[in-house]
Amino acid sequence: MFLPFYRYAEFSGRSRRREYWLFQLLNIVVLILCCVPVMSALMASDEFAVNDADKAQLAFLEQPQSIQSAYGDASFGKVNFAQVQQKRSCEPFCSSNTPSNENAPDSFVFDDLDGAEDSFVGDSLTGILMASSGFIALIIWWLGSFIPQLAVTVRRLHDVNMSGWLLIPFYIGMAIPFLGFLVSLVFVGILWVPGTKGRNQYGDDPKSEQGYDMVFA
Numbered sequence: 001m002f003l004p005f006y007r008y009a010e011f012s013g014r015s016r017r018r019e020y021w022l023f024q025l026l027n028i029v030v031l032i033l034c035c036v037p038v039m040s041a042l043m044a045s046d047e048f049a050v051n052d053a054d055k056a057q058l059a060f061l062e063q064p065q066s067i068q069s070a071y072g073d074a075s076f077g078k079v080n081f082a083q084v085q086q087k088r089s090c091e092p093f094c095s096s097n098t099p100s101n102e103n104a105p106d107s108f109v110f111d112d113l114d115g116a117e118d119s120f121v122g123d124s125l126t127g128i129l130m131a132s133s134g135f136i137a138l139i140i141w142w143l144g145s146f147i148p149q150l151a152v153t154v155r156r157l158h159d160v161n162m163s164g165w166l167l168i169p170f171y172i173g174m175a176i177p178f179l180g181f182l183v184s185l186v187f188v189g190i191l192w193v194p195g196t197k198g199r200n201q202y203g204d205d206p207k208s209e210q211g212y213d214m215v216f217a
Helices: 016-063 065-071 083-089 111-160 166-174 179-192 211-215
Strands: none
Touching: 016 111, 016 179, 111 166, 111 179, 166 179
16 A cells, blocks of 8 residues: 555556555545545534524523614514624723614623624634644645656556556546546556556566565565
């Protein structure tokens, strides 16, 4: 599974199917592990957003009718956070009879709404850090495995007695819309077929003793 890292930039010789496909399995496992914190952050952010909105809504509905009229839509029971923020910023300088809060008594408490807002901000930052860690780990893995991936693919083509330069037309073909799917199937099929038995123009059979000795020399 880790043999392509041992043969890091070795573009000569041959690689058997097991070496190639075990390395692809390793790539898939790493991809899944890197996606776990990203998906967890996305799911958690949605859950926290709903929970914090519910907390703020409940805190608003527990206030007197005058508060609901001054800071939201009392008929629908929805809080207007813009008015709440305006009240908070104006509170040290405004009198209780200003137009923005003339219906709200001085005893209005923002603790519940502040707590919901602060909790949402904290959970959002945690989600961003989790998602960023997954992306960073994936980028590091891609940078470290790019050359081994390219090299083991070239050696796999050598094993079926094909030139590694065929990667270029294959990659170009896979980038073409609609046609790319068919090209990808053909490419995977070539990489799946057994290698040439015995020695070919690219070296000894990796399944033979000579090929094994060449790889681990």
